[in-house]
Amino acid sequence: MKNMKTENVLKLILKMGMPMVISMMVNSLYNIVDSLFVAKMSENAMTALSLVFPIQNLISSIMIGFGIGINAVVSFYLGAGDRKRADKAASQGLFLGTVHGLVFTVIGITVMPWFLRMFTDDSEILSLGVQYTNVAFAFSVALSWELVFEKTFQAVGRMTASMVCMLAGCIVNIILDPVLIFGLGPAPRMGIEGAALATGIGQSVCAIAYIILYIVKPISVKYKKEYMIPQKDMCKRLYAIGIPASLSLALPSLLISALNVILAAFSQTYVFVLGVYYKLQTFLYLPANGIVQGMRPLIGYNYGAGEHKRVEEIYRTSLVLVALIMAAGTILCFVFPGELIGLFTTNADTISAGRTALRIIGLGFIVSSVSVASSGALEGLGKGGPSLVISALRYVAVIIPAAFILSRIIGAAGVWHAFWITELITAVVSFYIFVRSKSK
Template sequence: MFSMICGFVTNIVLDPLMIFGIGPFPTMGIRGAAIATVLGQFVSLAVYIIIYFVRPMPVKIKMSYMVPDKLMIKRLYSVGIPATLNMALPSLLISALNGILAEFSEKYVLVLGVYYKLQTFIYLSANGIIQGIRPLVGYNYGAGEHKRVDKIFKTAMKLTVSIMILGTILAWVIPYQLIGLFTANPETIKIGVTALRYISCGFAVSAVSVTCSGALEGLGKGMPSLFISLSRYVVIIIPAAYILSRFIDANGVWAAFVVAEFVTAIYAYITYKKNTKIESK
């Protein structure tokens, strides 16, 4: 985290200096922003290397470890490819929903973009918990500690649900202020508040699919996790958004989020139980 912060701070500081040509830097515009980003990444790498040598670590980098291992590569890609697709699916969803919303007004497209910026704060917090449980679930499941895996899963579920409930409360208590961070247009804010209240009804339920998907990845079961994400981002929500928008206009798109979260939550929980076969005592 410290290494990443060093890179972010470097990027943030260098951006205005290199874009606008402040101090010793020439004016480079968007090229300066790109260079600042790369320099920030180099700073993060440098901090990683310094920490590696200064603080003793149990894992060492050696050339002998660079020899390809077919079994290891297979195991890495069996989880890595589905995880990569999981990250790409939201972009596919936004593109599809933009196409549906564009039929009504560009304001709805803007509101969808605003919503995704806002929900990032909520879902990134939940994903932080999910990333934390992945190694714990994997280690304990491999050691045959099924009761502990079950406990970790339930604890993560409670924490994730709590975050989502907090997000729901904020969406209902201060929706005008949240949407107002991105636009001053009264009509757009009104549309955004309606969208936020619709979509937030599925926040708490989404914790089930998010937790199940993350836990399955921790167990090395990438494909079941991918199927959960496909259900959540493509299979259910896109057809639901199109059908509901024919009946209740653009609000049907917002309602589709809730429908998708409830259906996917049921599927995700069944999939998780089927793939883990944890014995409850």
């Protein structure tokens, strides 16, 4: 762990971040492949998946956000040399994560029929959406364990191990998708339920892989039964970071739901395009998040060790790396927008609408790097509140009013323009917030 304070910053970020970038790229590929297979069933199936996504993303976001709290607290205590409290943070995090998984299984399955009826009265879309969620949310505990282990392994610098586990789950998922959806070999044809089951099995494989690695090649932080009883001070610290991080990650769900309402007034085609965009953009933002995941424990460790100048250097270097990833995404969306949308549909009108959307939204990719890096750095510093402010600007305070107003002036295209306008405004504010917060 000492090399976190001494090794060359760029080399260290790449060592910590690249395994996560690879994992995120494969995860992005899974998201796209999963959607491609569902889209092969029908546009209604893809529309159902798009409408389910906000709730699915909300539940995942809350679990990931709590994992970020575990990551930040464990990293801080390791940097401060307090191994016992690091063990307590990990152990109580595992217990609370299990509780979260059980609660979200019940909530997710219960609210979905009501939620879907807010956006459509098409009986086929409603049926497909409910079928998917009833299976997918049954694996919420497995997802929770996967994320708790992931963030703990990352906190101690075991990025390669984390990559291996994540890849195992994603590869299993990708392989099972066509088998279970279309009934290849001895498997029954399950349709959209097969896509959900493949996802759940992939999450379970990932969690099991972490458990095996923890037993075979233990990490420096230990999960101990006697430490799992929640303690007020530790819970307060975990949730002080975890709740803002969860809200930050959950806000896109609110955004997508709000934009679906605006776009549905024009045509279901635009709802479809928005759903496809959010699948495609994971291929950018998840790899960028890989850099952030590598950065976060480095910042937490060095902040705990009192290395404030090194914290700033880690932030600047990470910002450049994230910007390079987003620049590549900008090029793709400007050069191949029709081809990207065409992966999901052969409808000429839908492809045309999607081509316009990607080119407009892509204007904001590079500048969004500032918000992405700043938010992750603030979480590493344990400053969840300021990070939440940045996310609130990106996903609620600016973009929703802008999308509503612009759509009334220039139609559905106004929603797409709201994306880059929001990223520009938020980049300026987020940089200011980071500079102020790190000096306190």
